[in-house]
Amino acid sequence: MRRPDARPKASHFIDGAHVEDDRGAPIDVIYPATGETVAKVHAATPEIVNRALESADRARKDWAGLTGTERGRVLRRAADIMRERNLELSGIETIDTGKPLSETLVADATSAADALEYFGGLGGSLTGEHVQLGSDFVYTVREPLGLCVGIGAWNYPTQIAAWKGAPALACGNTMVFKPSETTPLSALKVAEILTEAGAPPGVYNVIQGAGDVGAALVSDPRVAKVSLTGSVPTGRKVYAAAAEGIRNVTMELGGKSPLLIFDDADVEDAVGGAILGNFYSSGQVCSNGTRVFVQKGVKERFLDRLSARLGNAALGDPLDEATTFGPMVSERQLRIVEDYIAKGIAEGARLVAGGERLPRDGFWMPPTVFADVTDGMTIAREEIFGPVLSVLDFDDEDEAVSRANDTPFGLSAGVFTRDLARGHRVIGRLEAGSCWINTYNLSPVEAPFGGSKMSGVGRENSKAAVDHYSQLKSVYVGMGPVEAPF
Numbered sequence: 270m271r272r273p274d275a276r277p278k279a280s281h282f283i284d285g286a287h288v289e290d291d292r293g294a295p296i297d298v299i300y301p302a303t304g305e306t307v308a309k310v311h312a313a314t315p316e317i318v319n320r321a322l323e324s325a326d327r328a329r330k331d332w333a334g335l336t337g338t339e340r341g342r343v344l345r346r347a348a349d350i351m352r353e354r355n356l357e358l359s360g361i362e363t364i365d366t367g368k369p370l371s372e373t374l375v376a377d378a379t380s381a382a383d384a385l386e387y388f389g390g391l392g393g394s395l396t397g398e399h400v401q402l403g404s405d406f407v408y409t410v411r412e413p414l415g416l417c418v419g420i421g422a423w424n425y426p427t428q429i430a431a432w433k434g435a436p437a438l439a440c441g442n443t444m445v446f447k448p449s450e451t452t453p454l455s456a457l458k459v460a461e462i463l464t465e466a467g468a469p470p471g472v473y474n475v476i477q478g479a480g481d482v483g484a485a486l487v488s489d490p491r492v493a494k495v496s497l498t499g500s501v502p503t504g505r506k507v508y509a510a511a512a513e514g515i516r517n518v519t520m521e522l523g524g525k526s527p528l529l530i531f532d533d534a535d536v537e538d539a540v541g542g543a544i545l546g547n548f549y550s551s552g553q554v555c556s557n558g559t560r561v562f563v564q565k566g567v568k569e570r571f572l573d574r575l576s577a578r579l580g581n582a583a584l585g586d587p588l589d590e591a592t593t594f595g596p597m598v599s600e601r602q603l604r605i606v607e608d609y610i611a612k613g614i615a616e617g618a619r620l621v622a623g624g625e626r627l628p629r630d631g632f633w634m635p636p637t638v639f640a641d642v643t644d645g646m647t648i649a650r651e652e653i654f655g656p657v658l659s660v661l662d663f664d665d666e667d668e669a670v671s672r673a674n675d676t677p678f679g680l681s682a683g684v685f686t687r688d689l690a691r692g693h694r695v696i697g698r699l700e701a702g703s704c705w706i707n708t709y710n711l712s713p714v715e716a717p718f719g720g721s722k723m724s725g726v727g728r729e730n731s732k733a734a735v736d737h738y739s740q741l742k743s744v745y746v747g748m749g750p751v752e753a754p755f
Contacts, residue, residue: 270588273360280310280477282460284324285470290317296450301367301596302587302631310453312478318485321474325416325443326491328471333413333441341392346466348386351378365452367596369587381431387714388439410742413441415493418486422498423449423598424553430456433496436734443472450479501723519727519737523652524680527673528558532566534685540574542709548636551597552656556681562663579636596632603632606655613639613648674700679722683709
């Protein structure tokens with residue numbers, strides 16, 4: 270694929286139109302494969318922030334006044350447009366993130382379209398219930414929360430923009446979305462497509478900026494709900510700011526997730542799961558199973574097959590569909606990963622593969638594997654967010670479960686075993702919100718996604734998301750005389 274022109278029409282999308290304000294701080298868009306600056310946007314000024322919030326606040330009454338079916342029709346049209354333009358959108362996503370086109374074609378805009386289609390179809394089914402109380406009765410009404418703020422991460426910018434926007438809009442809310450300043454392009458396309466599909470002006474707005482812009486959005490009294498995808502430190506700040514206004518929150522944060530591989534597992538499948546759980550998106554996935562606990566009887570065979578299959582990784586031009594492994598998103602993130610690799614070596618882990626930055630332009634770190642990792646090592650305790658897999662040995666099930674749960678995080682977990690009774694039993698004991706048995710990192714929109722412990726609050730996707738973007742009004746209807754004490 271030829272490199273697409275990634276330059277956006279303007280930095281922001283507000284009230285159904287592109288908006289520019291070059292008084293905001295410039296933000297360079299850097300292509301991770303080469304380190305080149307390919308576009309520029311400007312951070313939102315206070316005036317732009319207020320303009321976006323005013324637009325969303327003004328639009329919410331009329332949008333909520335439509336039927337769920339009418340709102341859903343807009344989302345379903347947007348899904349169709351997104352699928353028709355998948356190649357274009359995937360190319361922009363690759364420029365924005367560095368992820369190979371072979372991945373973005375199947376995992377980014379397509380996932381966003383799935384969310385728009387799913388919640389578009391769900392829109393007309395959002396009803397309350399009737400509770401009979403003798404001759405009296407109660408009915409409930411599902412109402413939107415109001416103006417929602419979405420704050421995105423840089424690893425799946427198109428997907429996240431839709432994962433937050435689709436349920437919010439289906440429930441009758443409006444949204445102001447702030448993508449990561451590292452990947453500002455894709456969310457603008459989501460806003461354009463929603464407007465083209467019939468979303469009224471102000472229903473879905475996008476503004477750019479870093480933490481200060483996010484803080485201004487989160488603390489604004491017009492905002493009823495905040496949904497963040499990001500790190501735990503960022504989550505703490507956003508959660509605290511939202512709490513000041515007693516705002517609803519959904520937080521999808523980081524993890525240090527365990528992947529347990531038992532002696533009886535299919536080794537090829539287990540290796541495939543470990544690759545998906547560590548090296549897809551160059552390891553920049555919050556749910557990754559980066560602590561790979563391998564039962565001792567199968568450890569060496571697992572490492573041999575993993576090393577062999579890593580030799581098949583194709584590192585090259587991300588816009589070439591033959592490429593299967595791309596660069597990291599930024600120089601900063603690459604340096605963070607290099608620091609963790611150095612700590613792993615210094616603390617005694619055995620480097621099996623990778624570990625050194627590639628001598629080429631851009632931000633390239635090959636798939637890296639450590640063996641003989643122990644629970645106390647830094648690489649086994651802290652989220653790296655890069656292509657670094659740690660293999661830890663274990664003897665039996667109880668030991669593996671206990672060690673797997675010894676973490677403040679609780680986003681995901683996986684088990685590979687031919688014994689499905691054990692698979693269900695172990696998953697039942699692991700402290701995580703999104704889990705897999707004999708596969709890893711598959712996240713269809715029909716299934717809830719989210720974590721426990723320090724890894725998050727609430728759930729994205731599925732019918733569960735409706736509860737996080739709506740509220741119930743309860744109405745008691747008295748059918749007889751009113752009794753009172755005086």
